Amino acid sequence: MTPPPAASVADMIRPVPLVADSQVNRDILAVMDRPTMPYWLLLGFLVVFVHAAGAVWVYQVYKGLGIAGYAHPIFWGVYIVTFVFWVGIAHAGTLISAILYLFRSKWRNAINRSAEAMTVFAVLTAAQFLGIHVGRIWKSYFILPYPNQRGLWVNFKSPLVWDTFAISTYGTISALFLFVGLIPDFAIARDRSTGWRKVLYTALALGWEGKSKQWKAWNRTVLHLSGLCTPLVLSVHSVVSWDFAMSIVPTWHATIFAPYFVAGAIFSGFAMVLTMMIPVRRIFGLEAYITEYHFDNMGKFILLTSLIVGYSYVMEFFIAWYSGNEFEQTAWWYRVFGPYWISTWTMLICNTMIPQLLWFKRVRTHVPTLFAVSIFVNIGMWFERYVIIVIGLSHEYDPAVWGIYTPRPAELMILAGSFAFFAMFFVIFIKLFPVIAVSEMKELAIHRKSHAHEGAH
Amino acid sequence: MSEPAPGHRIALPFLLFAVVTVVVLALPGAREVSAQAKSSETALEAQKLAWDDNAPGPKQPIPFSHAIHAGQYQIQCLYCHTGTDRSRMAGVPSVENCMGCHAQFGGDLEGVQILKKHWEEKTPIEWQQIHRLPEYVKFRHNRHIQAGVACQTCHGPVQEMNKVYLVPDRGWMNGVPVAKLEMGWCINCHNKNKASIDCLTCHH
């Protein structure tokens, strides 16, 4: 069963570019043309950087976590912060592809491909940090429930175990989603390409011929996958949030955490989509496909989620005060006026104040400003996690062992490395796969033609 | 801890039982043989076997044959491995302990000569360890002996070995094979005998 026609098709197809199918192919697949020198330089830089960060990590494994800035009692630091950050980034993709798909907001078609790709790479990046932050990486397989001669099992009570499952599930599904979506485009690419690429795409296209039967099956698959993904979008970050909410650390132990984290995740996710897409659009001249209309919608989304996040902040402070719980109150006071005040205020300003600009359509459609805003949001959201994790731990129940944490070069290097890691995959992706869903763009185009035809009557 | 693995793993408990009984039954006979002063030859033979490079197990500094001592002469394990019933650690006999007997006996044997050399030079014998547990496992020999666990349960039919080696034993835990002296192997036995399987019992 194909998705039923949506309420007012006209609304949805408005942004569709007036170009012929072949034109679509050419434009979009042009992105995948032989890479230029700058591309190679960029890629080379990223690869080298990733390896440099990797070297730091290897040294850490050899020497011990002590080279990071951990100080009793702050046992989690930049690594976990960055982990949560990337998991958050990973949300926009599925949201756009799955939920918006189910809601039939067709405008998503222009951006969903890159968003999905981002999701997969973000999850990949996040997963690295699970390994980076443990003390004995060489024993970390203990966390998997596999039958072993010791007769030992994992502790299913531990949020960290839930985490492991949540992340791996999410990774698998989103990778699958990305791949399925790509099949028709692989076919197009296959038909246009030669040499090793032809071989590659032939293999990946799984013998796609564009028969209506295949389209039918494909549509159904996508629909069902979206159905599968939708709950995941909400669940994954809820589970991640439980890493904190399930503990008894003041400022962690809060029921609001799940929705608050999910909102934050979508918030940062959309910001990251913008941060990635704006340059791509510019460089590869995809203005015809990623239009102001998209930015407008994205802007609205970011504004909405920003408001939710802001509300959560206010609510947490209020509850801390209202609960009359001294531990919470002290911790919250410390969070805003303690030695970490810079992080806290960075978070507040970037996440709640700057996005308010998006109330204005001018801003939402003015690409450079939007780009700047998205950068600020990314920074703000990283600091949100820093604030929650580090400050929470610095200032717990026993005043005699309150501590101060400052990141060390090793951690910052690995943090930077994670961005390079993420970017590296994206850059490779751009050249290997169509960065915009060709088929779906055409779908819109076809819609338009048919309606135009009706209009002629 | 490397030894070629003979087959019939699964049957080994039975084998082991059989072997032990056979030995126990056969020993009186063996005693008579020894009475007819043939032991020196068997001893020489045993020495050869104890240093037989084809036999499993590492080569020891002295061609010491448990088969002769524990098997043929039926010397109780605790006679040489003193304190094993009182202490967490198994006592490895001191040179003096060996000299107790070998001051008189077996002077013609190569191994005993090496032993005497050690005694005169007052240097300890550096035995190759065969049964070893990681340092984070605190195994208690005394508890096991007090609980009536036979030495052979873990060390195999040492009384028949000229050259001691780690007798392979395989159990199953969660559908995974468990080799001897691995944790699952201990747990299996503890479960069977309703012994404590609390982690702190062995790990602290």
Added chain:
Amino acid sequence: MPELDRRDFLKLVGVGAGAAAAAGCSDPVEKLIPYVVQPDIITPGIPVYYASTCRECPAGCGLHVKTREGRPIKLEGNPEHPVNKGSLCARGQAGLGRTYHPDRFPGPMLRGSDGKLAPISWKDATELVATKLRGGAGGAYLLGSDPGPTASGVLDKWVAAVGAGGRIVYEPFAPEALVEAAQLVFGNASEPVFDLSKADLVVSFANDFLETWVSPVEHARQLAEARDISAHPEGGARFVYFGPRLSMTASSSDEWIPARPGSEGILAMALARVVLENGGGSASERALLAGVLDGFDAERAAARTGVDAKTIERVGKALAKAKAPIALPPAGGFASNRARAATAAVLVLNQLTGAVGKTLALLPLPSDGKRASYKELLALVDSMKSGKVSVLLVHGADPAYSMPQTTDFADALTKVPFVVSFASSTDETSALAHLILPEHTPLESWGDAQPRAGVRSVLQPAVRPLQDTQALIDALLDIGRAVSPEVAAKLPTGSFRTLLEAAWSDADFRQVLQRGGVFAEKSGPASASLSPGVAKLGVADPVLEGEGDYVLLALPSPLLYDGRGANLPWLQEIPDPVTKIVWQSWLEVSHETAQKLGLVAGDVVVIETGGQRRAEVPVVPRGGIRNDVVALAVGQGHTQGLYASRELERGVNDPQGKRLYPLPENAGRQVARGVNVISLLAAATDEAGGRAWLTTKAKLTKAGRSERVAFTGANDNMRERMLGEAITLSDLVAGKSVVDPEMLGLAASVKERLQDAARRGEEMTPPAGVPAEALTRNGELIAFNPADDAKPGSPYRWGMSIDLDRCTGCSACVAACYLENNVPIVGEEQSIRGRIMSWLRLERYVTDGDIDYVGGRPPHSTLERLGHVGVRHLPMLCQHCGSAPCEPVCPVFATYHNPEGLNGMVYNRCIGTRYCSNNCPYKVRRFNYFDYSLETWPEPMKLMLNPDVTVRCQGVMEKCTYCAQRVEFARQPAKNEKRLIRDGEVTPACAQSCPTQAITFGNLKDADSQVAKKASDPKRGYHALHVLNTRPATTYLAKVVRGPVEV
């Protein structure tokens, strides 16, 4: 080689159990190396104990040296010994490290012309010294600590035989003034011995008797006895502390009166006067003192001491009224150039209050054994300068470090043509010596000690010397015999051991070795009378050298003592009981002073004394010190020694990787660790020539830079969080409970219903819907019953009770934990990051705290106030919670709840997510950020590891296990005998070492066990951070606030 004694096998011992001590994650030792000759007393795996005597300070505590496979692995107190009765202080326990210290000399060393030390054989070395002695032994002098009566006697014989110039006994903090003052006051040579256990009022005149004075462990026990709340419902002895600084000792007092330093004598006189006015003393005494005491009326005394007249009157009246009061004279850093007079004044006060015979015994001076004399030492220094000393033999002392700079001891030493040091490991003096003849460490030596008349304590070797060393006496005898046959003839024959046995011939030596000595306590005369000499007591303000606004207090450090502990890493890493600083020197100033100079914690000041002596040291502002005083602890500032100096951080002296995480920025740092305050002091003496420590004023100027101070306690404000609780005596008497019933987590209605039931005498079972922990004990509501938190089938629920009213903060438990559990040392840099690994830490809070929302970094000390005690020492260790927050969050069950209620930690299962520690509200879990185990124990220190405790590797979490290995050890005999482990059969290291027995451990399921009784204390019992309902197995008993003394 001496006759084959029962420790000789150690040259034959193999590494055997060495494997067991190897790091839990390191490569295995694959060889089995048995003994050649296995001594009958040794069974591998079973510890052997030797009774001996501690030599870390003159107190002479009895030891039980725990050895495994012939290696001492732990020092424990000898329960039979009258001095310490089974407990041992931190310094004593850390002394174990001396034997295995990497700084030990491998054997005799001769300093070549290039200034480098080169090995030399004992024979040659002996001959060398002998030749030096042949040419004019008259210029030869022996200088060293008191080696114990027998050795002392032999030394005197040696001096006589060789015809040496003389022998000087040197003990930096020897209480010389005490004996002199006793002579002055009572007219006969006697040694005043103070017994606090019977006292009902203790007045300390700046006497830190819980830290370093005479016999700290004993005094701590006595004070705890005298104040035991269960024995004395009315609160027991009251304790008043006069002194300018809230020291560790003062923090145990009921009333801290910040008197001006050096004014103790005047105070004592003023109090004596009040006592006389209130009917104290006999008529004759009144007559005798009439003249002496006028001029010491409360008003005038108040002006001179900074204590207001009313307080003097009040305390004086209390003294007069008390049945068994005791006054302790100024000591340690407070010995001024008027020390004898001040001490005498205090003795007079004791006499007037009738303390003599009750709490103060005047014992005869030990006949044998020379006493320390600073006067003689100064004389020696002069003759050294004038080149009269040809040979100087130094043993058991480090004068080059501990003599005031102004005496120029170091220069004087260079004027001596031949200096021999008997130090077993490197120190400042041996660095200047020409020849080094290393002596055995106390654990390797024979010897004896006499803490006081009647108490004779023996030293016996527990291990065969690890290095090519000799007993001091044997070495000297060899030298003497080598000098000439005539000399040899005059010398006693035989080895020191035979001489020792001869000296003990009056007792059964075998039994002596088993018990640790002969303990025939002597009691002094029932009363004494003042000698006429008192009439000219001459109590006056001390004369302080130099000008400056501040009096410089140079106080013996509770852990490093006079500096001899500085090279023992444990003593460096155990936080100072007052400021919680490690590995460093710091200057304590008052908040007001800090403000005046514009300083915050860590800002460096230039401290200047006597015009030319200067030092730079970071300040630590606190409320617990007078504004006109600055305090700097003795003990740091060494330039020699792996741990005492900065060698480690600077990464030098590193032949075998004995480096503690050196950071590049340290490469340029000065060699000395911290500041040696002694170099700032003037060489003043008291009236009798004893050493004065309170000698100088100091000028402070801002240096304009600052250093990171290694605080291990963030701040002292508890914020009313139910950590270190206290209950006032009145509340206690009124039957109130320290736990507010509202905090019991029960709905008020439920509570009422339960209480109604109680009134009706019905059995009080919680109504439906009420958690099972809504129970009552002794008619009192309790939040829960810790005994429930074990597997129903299990006969045990291990638990602990810690009596905060007994805890003095001495940190003996911390040292015990370090040494029992192979807890690694992390060094200064890591400590600053808060990565100290101690499983047991002492938190120091002041009062209940207040909830103030401080912005910025909370200052270290916020609640201390002058003249206000309110200090709570809180030993914080794993609480072994019944519902432990750490357990559910561990993804791999590395930490879990064991059937006997213990919170188990399985190192080799841990993958290091550190979630458990995040979720632990008590923050008692420690993480191995580096492979600390590799670098903490340089060879041969690995030999001192406890083979029963796994050494943890990099990346795993660790924490207090309630000494699970000791539980397991006790379980073996119990199981063999088919019985349960008896109460008291298991004692964790911390509880065992505690001088005041504040810690009790046992089975909570056994209602008759000590711990169950204590833990069920309805009034004082509480659980830390109660509101979290973690159901801890550790029950704290609240400190009792007795309040100021009243009349």
